[in-house]
Amino acid sequence: MTTRRTLDVFRTPRSVAVVGATDNPAKWGHWLARGALAGRHRRRVHLVNARGARVLGQPSHPSLDSLPEVPDLVAFAVPAAALATGVGHAVALGTPGLLAVTSGIEDPAALTRTVRAGGSRLVGPNCLGLYDASAELELAWGRFTAGSLAVVSQSGQVGLEIAQLAAAAGVGVSRFVSVGSQLDVDAAEVLADLVDHDATRAVALYLESYGDGGSLLDALAALREAGKPVLLLTVGASTAARRAARSHTGAMGSSLRTAAGRVPWRRTPPRDSAWRSRGSRPPSAVTSGVICRRTPDGRTPWTSTARASGTCRRTPRSPRAWRRRRSPTRSCSADTSAATAGTSPRKRRLSPPRRVPSAASPWTGRCPSSCTPWPNTPR
Numbered sequence: 001m002t003t004r005r006t007l008d009v010f011r012t013p014r015s016v017a018v019v020g021a022t023d024n025p026a027k028w029g030h031w032l033a034r035g036a037l038a039g040r041h042r043r044r045v046h047l048v049n050a051r052g053a054r055v056l057g058q059p060s061h062p063s064l065d066s067l068p069e070v071p072d073l074v075a076f077a078v079p080a081a082a083l084a085t086g087v088g089h090a091v092a093l094g095t096p097g098l099l100a101v102t103s104g105i106e107d108p109a110a111l112t113r114t115v116r117a118g119g120s121r122l123v124g125p126n127c128l129g130l131y132d133a134s135a136e137l138e139l140a141w142g143r144f145t146a147g148s149l150a151v152v153s154q155s156g157q158v159g160l161e162i163a164q165l166a167a168a169a170g171v172g173v174s175r176f177v178s179v180g181s182q183l184d185v186d187a188a189e190v191l192a193d194l195v196d197h198d199a200t201r202a203v204a205l206y207l208e209s210y211g212d213g214g215s216l217l218d219a220l221a222a223l224r225e226a227g228k229p230v231l232l233l234t235v236g237a238s239t240a241a242r243r244a245a246r247s248h249t250g251a252m253g254s255s256l257r258t259a260a261g262r263v264p265w266r267r268t269p270p271r272d273s274a275w276r277s278r279g280s281r282p283p284s285a286v287t288s289g290v291i292c293r294r295t296p297d298g299r300t301p302w303t304s305t306a307r308a309s310g311t312c313r314r315t316p317r318s319p320r321a322w323r324r325r326r327s328p329t330r331s332c333s334a335d336t337s338a339a340t341a342g343t344s345p346r347k348r349r350l351s352p353p354r355r356v357p358s359a360a361s362p363w364t365g366r367c368p369s370s371c372t373p374w375p376n377t378p379r
Contacts, residue, residue: 005121007185007193009097010177012135013072014043017064019086020077021047021055028101028141029077030056032129035138036075042136046071064089073097075129075139080104083125084111091118099139100125105181112183127180128156133173134199140176147172148201152190154179154208158233162204174199186211191219195226203230 016036020029033055036045046067049060061067064074064086074090076083076099083102090098091114098115103126105111115122123130129140133147142160145167153159156178163173175197177190187207192215194200203223210216223230 005096005119007121007189009072009121010099010123010130010185011132011137011193011197013097013137015046015069015071015073016043016137016139017046017048017067017071017074018077018139019048019064019074019090021049021060023053023055027077031141032075032077032101032139035129035131035140038138039136044069044071064093070094073099073139075099075101076125077101080106084114087111087122088114091115091120094118096120098122099127099129101127101129101141101180108181108183115184122184123177124180125183128153128160128178129176130178131173131176133175140178144176145172146174148174148199150175150177150194150197150200150203152177152179152187152194152203153206154182154187155206156180158206162206162233166204174201182211186215188212188215188219191216191230192222194228195219195222200228202228204233205230206233208235 016039018029018033018036020027021033022029024030029049033047036047037056037058039045045058047055047058047060048062048064048067049055050062052060052062054060064071070093072095074095074097076086078086080102083100083105084107087098087100096119098120100122101124105125108125111122111125128142131138131140131144133144138144141156142163144163147166149163149166149171151159151163151166151173153162153176159176159178163176166173175194179185179187179190187205188211191203191205194203220230
């Protein structure tokens with residue numbers, strides 16, 4: 001049985017090869033080659049182009065066989081039909097690390113067997129790449145600002161958005177790994193590898209499925225013991241969300257109740273900021289109880305209750321409350337039965353309630369038949 005290699009090759013490879021390197025900025029091979037060349041003072045970089053043309057002013061090789069050495073890490077930016085052949089060739093040469101951004105693989109199981117039979121490790125496919133600030137390793141699309149936040153994402157675009165939002169808040173990225181379809185290397189392994197990553201002080205994690213929950217929880221516990229908090233962003237509040245996740249990375253999306261059962265939550269009211277729900281279940285999975293939030297000005301708290309009966313109500317705690325054309329004492333309810341209202345549904349017509357905008361309460365909302373008001377200003 002072939003021994004499985006660690007993930008060190010994705011941290012500090014001594015040499016990198018980009019298969020599919022090109023001068024065309026509209027193609028993935030251009031950005032992978034550009035990022036690889038940015039770290040050529042730290043490692044040897046080889047560009048592979050089928051025509052042997054010069055790429056970004058550098059000479060290229062027509063195939064992996066023509067390289068002067070077996071690279072530690074090979075990044076593939078090739079069509080789906082050519083990926084299996086390229087990966088098989090790299091594994092046969094003894095390449096320890098593989099990265100594939102290609103999507104639309106016809107036989108992912110066969111690709112996984114090829115990689116594991118040779119003892120190599122594969123990140124992807126269907127991913128956005130990886131980045132390590134301390135190692136100056138950039139094999140991804142986009143630009144990153146160096147910092148202390150590690151981003152591990154099953155969706156490359158969501159991960160990139162997290163990195164950009166962090167940069168806008170003055171927080172840079174220490175490491176970025178888009179795990180994609182996780183045919184070989186999964187998120188739990190990447191998280192465990194961050195425990196002793198000195199540049200990382202916190203982790204942002206986006207997952208659409210959890211795979212081996214035990215390994216994931218072990219990695220989260222190890223990060224917590226190392227003093228590195230993890231922020232988990234996930235999907236699965238509805239069947240449609242899980243279906244979208246499956247069409248995206250082929251992942252069997254887990255429900256939010258599954259996430260709540262596997263990840264420890266707690267409810268904490270910060271004193272100087274908005275209330276954040278970290279309770280026994282995520283906010284969108286709560287069927288009864290109270291979720292406390294604050295408006296953007298940080299002064300006007302809202303209370304929102306949602307009951308299984310369909311009755312929902314938002315109550316502002318401020319002098320200027322709801323404004324209605326009719327009786328202000330009537331509440332908005334999805335249950336308009338005569339027994340509940342005390343009158344017939346015909347006579348119990350309510351105009352849409354609207355919150356009066358003011359300096360202390362910038363939210364406005366309408367109450368449709370489902371009785372779910374929403375803000376029309378950014379949070």
